[in-house]
Amino acid sequence: MQVPAYVEYEKATSVDHALTLLARFGPEARVLAGGHSLIPMMKLRLAQPETLIDINGLTGLSYIEVTDGELRIGAMTRHAQLLDSAVAGQRFAILHDAERVIADPVVRLWGTVGGSLCQADPSEDLSAAFAALKATMVIQNLTGTRTVHAREFHTGPYETVVAPGELLTEIRIAIVPGGGSAYQKVGRRVGDWPIGAAGAAIWLDNGSDSGTIADAGIGLTAVGAEHFSAAAAEDFLRGAPATQETFARAGQIAAEHCRPVSDQRGPADYKRHLAGELTARALGAALARATGAGPLPPVQRSPGQRSPGSPRPRRGGS
Ligand SMILES: Cc1cc2nc3c(=O)[nH]c(=O)nc-3n(C[C@H](O)[C@H](O)[C@H](O)COP(=O)(O)OP(=O)(O)OC[C@H]3O[C@@H](n4cnc5c(N)ncnc54)[C@H](O)[C@@H]3O)c2cc1C
Known part of the structure; x- marks a missing residue:
């Protein structure tokens, strides 16, 4: 059984009280919110705070x-x-x-x-x-x-x-008018952490009637994206037409800038593929919400052409 090390416990009754306790107990104090991350880390001794300041009463x-x-x-x-x-x-x-x-x-x-x-x-x-x-x-x-x-x-x-x-x-x-947003995640099973996931927000010029992107935000997780974002892909999107081809290219750019690592959730090249594909899909879903339209038709690809960032097919596979 994993048991956390001995720890002092204080219950904060207000934000000021929590801040006063944090100042009194110094850098070895940690805030306890839901505890779903901190308590398991304490059990594994990956975190060993001297004092827990419980903010659940706030x-x-x-x-x-x-x-x-x-x-x-x-x-x-x-x-x-x-x-x-x-x-x-x-x-x-x-x-x-x-x-x-x-x-x-x-x-x-x-x-x-x-x-x-x-x-x-x-x-x-x-x-x-x-x-x-x-x-x-x-x-x-x-x-x-x-x-x-x-x-x-x-x-x-x-x-x-x-x-x-x-x-x-x-x-x-x-809250900016003319916007839509969406999140796409792939995990190994329901409720699991992502193998890769992408969020997108899109704002159109002159509100939802225009086909030109005024601004876009892309968030990526689990794929080694700097600051959970894809700045180069956002730059590419600004001023571009809101089409599936544009989104596919933005996905490619986002994937190129990721630094995924291979781990128990999947190999790096698969995660890079997800970064590109999920970015494109999230952008498409965000646009559909911004305009109130249905999903865009898929990008036309010639036979054998791979989707953005997709790994090469394995030889001899079924
Ligand atoms: C089985 C399981 C599956 C999960 N799956 C996912 C998943 O699929 N996707 C996902 O994103 N997450 C997932 N999580 C993570 C879960 O969402 C987080 O553990 C949880 O929400 C962290 O919030 P908490 O309130 O429990 O934080 P705590 O564990 O209480 O705190 C976490 C850290 O944040 C600090 N902290 C908390 N609040 C504040 C504050 N207001 N100011 C300053 N510091 C603060 C604490 O001191 C601590 O260092 C999973 C967790 C578990 C246990």
Whole structure:
């Protein structure tokens, strides 16, 4: 049986109280949100905090609301709450797409949005969704509040810009008209971490009637994408016609910039293939939502032509 090392426990009653406790106990203190990542890591002794500061009592950080033209999500919002939120799903369908395929109902009931982002697992789904939406993270400490772009939030695997003594308190997404978003994930089985996944958000020039892309966001996870995003593919999309050919090329560019590694979930070349294909599919689904149209027809390929980034067929296979 795996047992965590001895740890002090404090229960915070407000954000100020949590920040005061974090300041008092120093860098060896860790915040406990849903505990779905932290507790298993403590059992494996991969994390050995001296003090746990339980923030489950901070119900004031559990909300989803529209304020000043932004969707605002409190850091203690549970996955299940985000999945149930009509306002989140109507504004940004990508969030429901992603939440539907994160873990299982037990994890979703207690795991939090803030905990997922702060855990910064390189295969984490919401980090890719928020990168696609170009979200802003709100971080608080005893002296005030600062905001950080989603793409500057993660500094490496399991690392973020949230410093000792700080809390992630909110995630903000600007609501821009003429947009649509979607998330596509491939896992080994239902509820598993992704082998690869892509999120896309697309905004059209002059609202949904135009066929020209004003801006696009692409989020990728589990495929070694820098900052969970695909900046070169986004540059390519800006000003381009919103067609399946454009999306296929954007997928290729996204795949070329990934650095996937082979592991128990799959070989690197397969993950690269997923990055390209899922990016193209997510863009197509995002466009369909932006315009209210059905899915685009598939890209026409000549016989034997491979889909973007697809691995070469194995010789002698069936
Ligand atoms: C069986 C299983 C399957 C899973 N499958 C998936 C999956 O398919 N996709 C996916 O994306 N995730 C998956 N997860 C991860 C799951 O979504 C996260 O474990 C969980 O949501 C993390 O949130 P938490 O509230 O439990 O964080 P905790 O475990 O409590 O905390 C995680 C880390 O974040 C820090 N932290 C938490 N909140 C804050 C805050 N507000 N400010 C600063 N630091 C904070 C903690 O100190 C800790 O270091 C899975 C987990 C399990 C157990």
